[in-house]
Amino acid sequence: MIKPVSYVKKLEGKSNTHLIKFDDGYDYAVKYFIAGFEKSLPNEWVAYCLARYLQLPIPYARIVEIPPDFSSQIPGFIESSSNFQFASRYIPGCSNGHEVSHMKEIVNEQQLASIILFDYWLSNGDRTKKNILLREEEDEKYHLWIIDHAECFGSYNWIGEEVEDLPVKILKSATHQLMAQFVKDESAFYEALKVIQTLPNFLIEEVISLIPEDWQVSEAEKKILSQYLIRRRKKILPHILKKYMAREYLPLHSAEKSKEEEEE
Ligand SMILES: Nc1ncnc2c1ncn2[C@@H]1O[C@H](COP(=O)(O)OP(=O)(O)O)[C@@H](O)[C@H]1O
Numbered sequence: 526m527i528k529p530v531s532y533v534k535k536l537e538g539k540s541n542t543h544l545i546k547f548d549d550g551y552d553y554a555v556k557y558f559i560a561g562f563e564k565s566l567p568n569e570w571v572a573y574c575l576a577r578y579l580q581l582p583i584p585y586a587r588i589v590e591i592p593p594d595f596s597s598q599i600p601g602f603i604e605s606s607s608n609f610q611f612a613s614r615y616i617p618g619c620s621n622g623h624e625v626s627h628m629k630e631i632v633n634e635q636q637l638a639s640i641i642l643f644d645y646w647l648s649n650g651d652r653t654k655k656n657i658l659l660r661e662e663e664d665e666k667y668h669l670w671i672i673d674h675a676e677c678f679g680s681y682n683w684i685g686e687e688v689e690d691l692p693v694k695i696l697k698s699a700t701h702q703l704m705a706q707f708v709k710d711e712s713a714f715y716e717a718l719k720v721i722q723t724l725p726n727f728l729i730e731e732v733i734s735l736i737p738e739d740w741q742v743s744e745a746e747k748k749i750l751s752q753y754l755i756r757r758r759k760k761i762l763p764h765i766l767k768k769y770m771a772r773e774y775l776p777l778h779s780a781e782k783s784k785e786e787e788e789e
């Protein structure tokens with residue numbers, strides 16, 4: 526397991542996230558397990574593994590162990606009841622969605638429909654403009670990454686059955702709108718749905734079973750979580766997608782089309 530070498534700085538945001546250099550030579554954004562946000566790290570872990578399997582643009586991440594005597598030296602450190610934390614490899618030179626005003630192109634646009642559907646699958650209520658990273662590759666052309674999945678499954682402190690009946694409603698996300706503008710063909714969403722539905726059940730269960738014990742997810746909650754993921758992608762996601770298409774994606778593009786026609 527990689528070991529922390531030196532503390533760099535606190536990262537902005539509401540959670541206890543710090544930039545730390547590790548002995549593999551990389552810096553990681555380390556999110557700590559803290560009271561009141563108990564599901565934040567389990568959510569990050571499960572979302573990360575599923576996103577990787579779906580080949581979404583998510584920074585490489587891992588669970589790390591940080592000795593208490595290292596953590597206690599962090600300025601303003603909030604006590605953690607676990608030595609295991611979630612570490613996302615820092616991608617330098619990025620802006621967030623608020624900081625970029627003109628975007629001609631997203632170079633990995635073929636991944637955008639999957640990201641939106643992924644957020645619906647996991648009930649991620651926090652796809653804000655701060656939770657995407659944009660790196661300019663060429664003049665006004667950006668590569669997009671997704672970060673911060675602490676608020677999947679409804680919240681960062683969900684308990685037991687709360688996950689069972691999460692809403693099927695449209696997520697009001699300006700970031701989804703931004704991304705959807707770059708999805709040229711609606712078939713990308715249906716392809717993404719197929720891929721989500723082909724993920725083996727045992728893989729979902731395996732990922733959940735690897736949640737460190739310290740993170741206090743009970744066996745019953747693990748079961749609820751895997752059943753939620755397995756059921757939602759088959760039974761509910763197709764309905765959500767239909768609704769999303771009718772209410773969000775198609776209106777967005779027909780508005781664009783009529784604007785183009787006006788301009789001609
Ligand atoms: N892998 C990463 N690469 C670059 N910056 C990151 C990375 N992960 C997090 N950050 C930065 O740290 C901030 C806080 O991380 P985030 O996971 O969004 O936690 P919070 O729950 O506090 O919003 C982000 O808004 C972003 O600026």
Ligand SMILES: [Mg+2]
Pocket residue numbers: 538655656673
């Ligand atoms: Mg964030």
